[in-house]
Every structure is written in C-alpha cells, then in structure tokens.
Amino acid sequence: MLVSLLIFVAQTEATTLRVPQEYETIQEAVNAAGDGDTIRISPGDYPENISIESKSLVIIGSENPEEVRIVETEDNLPVLSVENADSIEISGVMFFSGRGENPLRGETYIALFNHTKSYIHNCLFDYK
Numbered sequence: 042m043l044v045s046l047l048i049f050v051a052q053t054e055a056t057t058l059r060v061p062q063e064y065e066t067i068q069e070a071v072n073a074a075g076d077g078d079t080i081r082i083s084p085g086d087y088p089e090n091i092s093i094e095s096k097s098l099v100i101i102g103s104e105n106p107e108e109v110r111i112v113e114t115e116d117n118l119p120v121l122s123v124e125n126a127d128s129i130e131i132s133g134v135m136f137f138s139g140r141g142e143n144p145l146r147g148e149t150y151i152a153l154f155n156h157t158k159s160y161i162h163n164c165l166f167d168y169k
C-alpha cells in the first residue's frame with residue numbers, strides 16, 4: 042500500500058497598501074497590514090499619531106520627505122510609536138510636532154519599544 046502525504050505550506054506574499062488611495066489614514070493602513078507588508082504614502086499632510094504593535098512593516102513616503110508630513114494630533118504621544126515589532130523600515134516622510142517653537146522642549150517624534158531592528162532613513166523632523 043502506497044501512502045502519499047502532501048503538505049501544503051501557505052505562503053503569504055507581502056502586500057502593498059496605499060494611503061490615501063486605499064486607506065484614508067496611515068493608521069487605517071497599519072491596522073489592515075499584515076506582518077511584512079509595505080505601506081506607500083502619497084504626498085500630503087496626515088494629521089495623526091500612529092501606533093504600530095507586533096508587526097514588521099515598511100513605510101515609504103516620497104523621495105522628498107517634505108511632501109509627506111505626518112503631523113501629531115495628540116500632545117502627549119509620539120508622532121509614531123512602535124512596540125514589539127521585529128523590523129520597521131521608514132523612509133521619505135517628515136515627522137512634524139506642533140508643540141511649540143523649542144525643539145529641545147522634549148518632543149518625541151518616534152518611540153521604539155521592545156523591537157529588534159529599525160531602519161529610518163531619508164526622513165525629516167520638524168516642529169511648529
């Protein structure tokens with residue numbers, strides 16, 4: 042008797058999510074994204090604080106980061122918070138804090154907690 046055993050391994054391909062074409066906000070795209078997905082952000086202003094938990098993501102804006110501005114909306118939160126992620130890559134965005142004219146006043150643009158790798162390049166950090 043011949044016994045055959047077939048094992049199918051489900052492989053998931055990384056998906057690209059687009060803001061605002063498919064998702065109105067970056068946070069909505071983050072919430073919908075799976076581990077290893079890419080979020081592409083079109084030029085514009087995005088008033089939001091973003092929280093990423095337990096996902097490895099690639100977030101790509103523009104070659105000119107001034108074209109993609111993530112503007113904080115909650116004074117007591119970082120513009121971007123990342124927690125329990127294996128890998129985060131961010132490029133081509135401007136993180137904008139609206140807490141005043143003194144950049145040394147304690148603004149937190151990006152907060153990273155319990156993760157292993159971060160790649161942040163071609164990004165700008167500014168304040169009002």
